[in-house]
Amino acid sequence: MTSERHTVGTQLSFALYGAANRMARLHKPFLEPLGLTFPQYLAILELLDGAPLSVGTLGARLDMDTGTITPLVKRLEGAGFVTRTRDPADERRVLVDLTPRGRALEAEVRGITDKIKSACQLTDQGMDDLRRTLEALAHPASE
Amino acid sequence: MTSERHTVGTQLSFALYGAANRMARLHKPFLEPLGLTFPQYLAILELLDGAPLSVGTLGARLDMDTGTITPLVKRLEGAGFVTRTRDPADERRVLVDLTPRGRALEAEVRGITDKIKSACQLTDQGMDDLRRTLEALAHPASE
DNA sequence: TTCGCTTATCTAGCGTACTAGATTTTAGAA
DNA sequence: TTCTAAAATCTAGTACGCTAGATAAGCGAA
Structure with missing residues (x-):
């Protein structure tokens, strides 16, 4: 029904922008009690x-x-x-x-990773693949 | 040599944060002449x-x-x-x-996508796969 | 009609991100 | 030594991105 839309939604940069913002929002409830921003x-x-x-x-x-x-x-x-x-x-x-x-934050801070992981419903393998893809992305060839 | 580092660099959320920032920086030289931010x-x-x-x-x-x-x-x-x-x-x-x-921005704005695409050195297929992965990421199950 | 609830937008304030310019320390050359 | 350039950090200003609270228009019920 929205078959005519073909601009922003198809942009990789927009997907990246949105996913990064959503990821930060996902962290917020865990970080706020610690008094930290993302x-x-x-x-x-x-x-x-x-x-x-x-x-x-x-x-x-x-x-x-x-x-x-x-x-x-x-x-x-x-x-x-x-x-x-x-x-x-x-x-x-x-x-x-x-x-x-x-230093006292260490245990809680490290625990957040696991909570996010389960919230994303990604396998360790899928998460690692995506991470590597992102690390290569938009990096000038020299680096 | 940095074999002991295993924290931030291994976080998907950090990769996402970095990739989104780099992508915005990549757009800047094309957007600045138009007077637009990302x-x-x-x-x-x-x-x-x-x-x-x-x-x-x-x-x-x-x-x-x-x-x-x-x-x-x-x-x-x-x-x-x-x-x-x-x-x-x-x-x-x-x-x-x-x-x-x-409306006069249309041609230039649409042309930016191609410039970014070549800067990222991704195939259309790889770009599309990544985009779909990101769209699903960190979206609560209900959506 | 009028009360009260909802919806759409706006405003204020904090914490990033970025650029550009200022400050201070270091290090090298005359 | 003194002059100069480079390196590390800081500051100021603009634009997000978020929260919370304010404002104003619509809308249903008594």
Whole structure:
């Protein structure tokens, strides 16, 4: 009945835009009780995997620009999850480290993955295939 | 060498977040000369497929909330691409229609799809499969 | 008709994302 | 050493994306 529609709905970029937004919304009910937003949750995950990290390194890992990561880290500091310290070896750098309060999030934060996985009803294999496809997508050939 | 990293990089949600951001960045050089942002480009595409639409209908098609779509449409109006008119049949509604200046974007806007397609180096088949996978993803079962 | 409920849109406020420009530290050259 | 350029971070401004609350028009029932 909507046979004449052939524009936005057929665009890969629109599907991607929608799926990413839906995924963030799916996380919200689990993250809100912890006092985290979705991008903040990604930052905490990255820090759990090896803090301290410089602001620049953290941003690069998450593919976030300096104008995004700086205020995000400051909010995490304000919430008491991380500390920000000038690197004594290079005073240009700011090292971000987890506080005990930040580390205490680990169990709950890691548990969220499983809850999302079941909500998506994807097999481990399907999820992994999709992840790999997305990682390759829209990446300039040089990288 | 980074064999111990196993957190953010392995998350489907992170891959999705990154791919959507990269896709929007990929569009930017084509959209900037037209004076459009990526979400505005999606709105124009939807309107080209059948204007006028009410603010609510347009938002629903794009899966954008009222707090997002209202200011977006007002900016499109300010740029002279659309008009906003109260629906005489129901004064609660605001109908969004393309101006001649808005319709004049059609050729260039539709051409962007092909440019993105070649930048992504995906076959039509691969693109379509991915699109279908994403459309199903993170959609509650009821829909 | 009028009360009250629903629907459609708008507004305000917070947290991303992005760009561009400013600041501070480091490092190299004259 | 001092001048200069590069690197790391910060700040300001615009545009989403979300929530919550406000406004206004339609609509059914007493």
